[in-house]
Amino acid sequence: QVHLVESGGGSAMAGGSLRLSCAASGFTYTMNRIRTSCLAWFRQAPGREREGVAVICIGGSGGQYADSVKGRFTISQDTSMKMVYLEMNSLNSEDTAMYYCAAGSVLHSRLQTGNIEAGDFTYWGQGTQVTVSS
Secondary structure, X not given: OOXXXXXXXXXXXXXXXXXXXXEEEOOOOOEOOOEEEEEEEEEEOOOOOOEEEEXXXXXXXXXXXXXXXXXXXXXXXXXXXXXXXXXXXXXXXXXXXXXXXXXXXXXXXXXXXXXXXXXXXXXXXXXEEEEEEO
């Protein structure tokens, strides 16, 4: 059974930083011609749809990011592939949201769009709140 547990959320001032962590257990990493295992961070603010923030996959050279966070957020994974992190810098009020860790076997064709969606992922954590005040 797959379990994803997020931590590290909280409050920050605009311009500040936070680091989110996600502990992933029970997730099997695989890759073939069609799909590859990925971990991702999504966020959802009140009244808005869940938005893909960053994704990292096995066999990839690095993460993919939403335009709104490029240059400010960095997704990374430890060598055991059981922890995924989201380093968030230069935070602003638009970053205020519940942040979710997600895992799944994602189609290569979906990754090539550069725009991941919630439906691309099977497993979800409970979320951790990030609040940025100006």
